[in-house]
Amino acid sequence: MSRTICFFGIYNPDYSRNLVLTKGFQANGFTVLNCRVDPKRYPGLIKYWQLFKIWRNLEVKPDLVLVAWPGHSLVWFARLLFPRPLIIFDAFTSLFDSNVIDRQLYSRYSWRAFRDYWLDWFSLHLADVIITDTLENAKYLAKQFNISIKKINRIFVGTSIVPNVSPVILAKDKKTFSVHFHGTFIPLQGIEWIIRSAKLLEKEPDLKFRIIGSGQESAKITALVADLRPTNIEFLPRQSFAELVEKITEADLVLGIFGTSDKASRVIPNKVFEGLALAKPVLTADTPAVRELLTDHENVLFSKTGDSVDLATKILALKNNLPEQEQLIAGAKYLVQSKLNPQQLVAEFLAKIENENRSRYS
Structure with missing residues (x-):
């Protein structure tokens, strides 16, 4: 029986991370639904109304919901709309770490820094399962935001590029x-x-x-x-x-x-x-x-x-x-x-969550 996953949020479907995950789930027998809006066209609160309308018209109830990157402001909404399916959050980057610590776009004591930290914390705690790109990032998220590292799964970024198997000119x-x-x-x-x-x-x-x-x-x-x-x-x-x-x-x-x-x-x-x-x-x-x-x-x-x-x-x-x-x-x-092929990257993740969540996932 075919399984279904709903990619949810304001993500760019052509971004490499999202392309790899899409191809990976499809290669593992999933039908992929896209419940997304363009945040440039629907900024602010209006994006929630547009997502609600797309959700209301879904003809299939998904087995899994993936809040794709960037989705920190949308995990709560996914939880509200999809109370039964497993909610997976791609915490590919931390807002606080990227904007405040690494890029230093604003002071760590500003209201924007507090907002970013809260969005990180809230989304990570609301999700059933978290994915990120490295174990080092998983350890950072677990320590910084006080969540169990067992909740976090690594899926390497990979690439949507078709691998080159032809001879290379040196x-x-x-x-x-x-x-x-x-x-x-x-x-x-x-x-x-x-x-x-x-x-x-x-x-x-x-x-x-x-x-x-x-x-x-x-x-x-x-x-x-x-x-x-x-x-x-x-x-x-x-x-x-x-x-x-x-x-x-x-x-x-x-x-x-x-x-x-x-x-x-x-x-x-x-x-x-x-x-x-x-x-x-x-x-x-x-x-x-x-x-x-x-x-x-x-x-x-x-x-x-x-x-x-x-x-x-x-x-x-x-x-x-x-x-x-x-x-x-x-x-x-x-x-x-x-x-690093998408099928294998996602297959390893699916095997882990199926073992850990067998009572909810069938």
């Missing part, structure tokens, strides 16, 4: 070794260290950097570039996802994140999964979160956090080491095919 067949980074210029990404490492490698004529994106720290990065004046970096504006895939495909090395914040140590960013799926060597900071999945010199290359000298050293060493490039490519392909 740098020996190319004139330039291209180092790629894309991001939203937030503190945990540590773009400053990428800029500084590029400056250190400026005299390498066949090594070029490409940095794509913009965001919170754009002014800071612009000022740093004006000060250092590196000549080996190409800056591009934000790209569509299809364009990003094309740019990653052109690269010889994909960079992850290198920030020094606590949050940076608890996440594995989308760009790492995207690089792995496209069978590219990936270099990212050595943190507890990435070690949950990745192994240095096997399927990824690690560098120290916040250390431009170490980052530059690792980039140059990899450029000159074709056997290691081949190992990282092979390791990435094996990891993506064996552990």
Whole structure:
């Protein structure tokens, strides 16, 4: 008998996290219902009325309800509308941690900080089951918001990109070794260290950097570039996802994140999964979160956090080491095919909650 899950909220269905979960549930035999509104079109309280109207017209009662990211302000509403099904909350990021601690958008003693903390706490306690992206993040949520860690389940971010299984052209067949980074210029990404490492490698004529994106720290990065004046970096504006895939495909090395914040140590960013799926060597900071999945010199290359000298050293060493490039490519392909396909990611989660909630889930 087919089972049904309702994705509920104001989520972007095309965002990688939500795409992976959708594909994963479908691959495990679920029919996926979408009960969502666009928060830009229906802001404020009106989104609740629109969600109510969609809920009222649902023809099938779901077995599970997933409040998709971002859904902190909607878990209570899902609980109200769906009193019987298991309510799963994707606590992909903490509002308080992201906005107050990491990005420092406002003071931790402001009313906005209190609002974010309360929304985190309230949504986490209301949900029956919580999912997040790493065990490190699970431990943070459990400690910070006083919830049982047994309630939290890890589902790696993964990627919606179709894995590359074709042969990869190594740098020996190319004139330039291209180092790629894309991001939203937030503190945990540590773009400053990428800029500084590029400056250190400026005299390498066949090594070029490409940095794509913009965001919170754009002014800071612009000022740093004006000060250092590196000549080996190409800056591009934000790209569509299809364009990003094309740019990653052109690269010889994909960079992850290198920030020094606590949050940076608890996440594995989308760009790492995207690089792995496209069978590219990936270099990212050595943190507890990435070690949950990745192994240095096997399927990824690690560098120290916040250390431009170490980052530059690792980039140059990899450029000159074709056997290691081949190992990282092979390791990435094996990891993506064996552990990171959406069907398997969701299957492991379903097996756990079925065991723990057998009396409610049938």
